[in-house]
Structure formats: structure tokens, C-alpha cells
Amino acid sequence: MAPLQPDDGHDLCPSCLGLEHLREGLSENPCMNCGIMPQAVRAARLAEAEHLTGMVDLSLSGQLDPAQPTRSKRRATETAGAPPKRAKPSGLSSRVDLLTSELAQMKSLLLALQPRVGGG
Numbered sequence: 348m349a350p351l352q353p354d355d356g357h358d359l360c361p362s363c364l365g366l367e368h369l370r371e372g373l374s375e376n377p378c379m380n381c382g383i384m385p386q387a388v389r390a391a392r393l394a395e396a397e398h399l400t401g402m403v404d405l406s407l408s409g410q411l412d413p414a415q416p417t418r419s420k421r422r423a424t425e426t427a428g429a430p431p432k433r434a435k436p437s438g439l440s441s442r443v444d445l446l447t448s449e450l451a452q453m454k455s456l457l458l459a460l461q462p463r464v465g466g467g
Contacts, residue, residue, distance in 0.1 A: 356380035
């Protein structure tokens, strides 16, 4: 779902909060975090979550919109023999990898600087 907005104090995205919580956000007694958001934003979040939930329910039940094709053109060309494009690693995962390697280097340097016990 959409990322959290900067003024949203929730720890979870709207779909993770659930429809019940989003509906309570439109009531007279919303939670503290919902209470600081404008009514229009809360209503839009609920509408989007209901729409997405409806789409998930349809796909789980096996019923698709008759106007929607059952197979996309992109999928058909991919199965025709062209290898799928490889996903580019996200910036976050590459940053985590970089930090992990830097931390390992720091650890090895610190271990090398420690005095050896019983060595001499």
C-alpha cells in the first residue's frame, strides 16, 4: 500500500491498520493519530483500503472483472522465449549490504588492535 504520510503517527500502513480502524477514524472518537489528520485524508484512506480489499477478495474467490483480460500482453511476450528482466537491487538493500561490510571491517580492525592474552 501507499507509504505513511509524514504527519501520520501510525506505525502501520492503512491496509495493515485494517478497515475497522480506518472506519473508527471517521467517527466522533478517532484515535490520537487519526484525529490529527484532516477528515478528507481519513476518508480517502478508507476508500482506498476498501477498494484494495475488494480487489483482493475478488482475486481470492477466483472471480475477475469480465472486462479485465485473463492474461496480460506482457506476460504473453515473456513466455514466448524472451528472458525476464532482472530486477535492479533496491537502494535500501544495497545500503544495508554496504553498512554490513563496513561493520565487518571495523570489527576486524578492533579485534586486531586488542592486546593478545597470554601472548607476549
